[in-house]
Amino acid sequence: MPKPLTVAVLAGAALLTRRALRRRVRASPLWPLPALDPPISGRPRTRALRLRVAARETVAEGVVQLRLEGTDLPRWEPGAHIDLVLPSGLVRQYSLCGDPADTSSYTVATRLVEDGRGGSREVHEQVREGAELEVRGPRNRFPLVEAPSYVFVVGGIGITPVLPMLRALPEGADWRLVYAGRTSNSMPFLEELAEFGADRVTVVSGRRPELDALLAELPEGAVVYCCGPEGLMAAVAERFPDVRLERFAPRAQLGGGTRGDTAFEVELLRSGRTLTVPADSTVLAAVRAELPDTLYSCEQGFCGTCQQRVVEGEVEHRDELLTDAERDDSMLICVSRARGERIVLDM
Numbered sequence: 573m574p575k576p577l578t579v580a581v582l583a584g585a586a587l588l589t590r591r592a593l594r595r596r597v598r599a600s601p602l603w604p605l606p607a608l609d610p611p612i613s614g615r616p617r618t619r620a621l622r623l624r625v626a627a628r629e630t631v632a633e634g635v636v637q638l639r640l641e642g643t644d645l646p647r648w649e650p651g652a653h654i655d656l657v658l659p660s661g662l663v664r665q666y667s668l669c670g671d672p673a674d675t676s677s678y679t680v681a682t683r684l685v686e687d688g689r690g691g692s693r694e695v696h697e698q699v700r701e702g703a704e705l706e707v708r709g710p711r712n713r714f715p716l717v718e719a720p721s722y723v724f725v726v727g728g729i730g731i732t733p734v735l736p737m738l739r740a741l742p743e744g745a746d747w748r749l750v751y752a753g754r755t756s757n758s759m760p761f762l763e764e765l766a767e768f769g770a771d772r773v774t775v776v777s778g779r780r781p782e783l784d785a786l787l788a789e790l791p792e793g794a795v796v797y798c799c800g801p802e803g804l805m806a807a808v809a810e811r812f813p814d815v816r817l818e819r820f821a822p823r824a825q826l827g828g829g830t831r832g833d834t835a836f837e838v839e840l841l842r843s844g845r846t847l848t849v850p851a852d853s854t855v856l857a858a859v860r861a862e863l864p865d866t867l868y869s870c871e872q873g874f875c876g877t878c879q880q881r882v883v884e885g886e887v888e889h890r891d892e893l894l895t896d897a898e899r900d901d902s903m904l905i906c907v908s909r910a911r912g913e914r915i916v917l918d919m
Contacts, residue, residue: 727800885915
């Protein structure tokens, strides 16, 4: 006969096991099917940070620079950006323009956009020294790659992701910069750029740069980077199809349905739910009605926060961000849609 204590221990273990199984099934209706790969998003990519605005400075006409202080901040590489959660709850992306080796602060700069969506105005009018802001990231979709030579073409505030790249280039590297702006007063960091020398840096203010003349006879193997207004980037991309672009705003397009769109179904594989996306709405809106904690940010297809893995179905991609390889099995649910009647997401 087993001892009473042994029986009690075994019975207690069995009870705890049954309870754990019930919790596991409630948490995932698909269990115990084989585990799926971890989702691309639906959870923070990095921990959210609360940083203090240690300094606020006007660095050019209409341009404010913020230094955000913290401790043991995640490291970043030139070209990276952060998501800044503004006091109103708006989330905006700003390129880091400080020192990547500095783990005690992040530096960003933003231009006031009079006819923008309100984020830059909030930074200029409401964010003051001493304020605490939530920061997500950093993330990098505009990395500096190894190359025999470099050409940078930037317009206005587009200098912010490029400036750390210039500092990071090894001594003796072959590079040149074309920096354009409305007026010299509106162009930040001119004094720092002047230290690199006029043979490397060409500043054009008050007119469109003559790209054909400035970019004639590029060195063989040169990598071209461009950041700035859409018109400038389109002109550079026309001349150099392999240009690496960084956008601060999406191309003009609607994030929801457009004329000619139709409704379709979205199955959320992990959650065991099937949703209908109306012709005049988005996958993101439908998903957040069921899963309100789903991460998103720009809602216009260029920040990548809402990227989700596609398990089944063909996608009509409308984003500004994903590579061809990423589009094979993922989508940005804020703007992209099903090409057919149904898609299945790993959510």
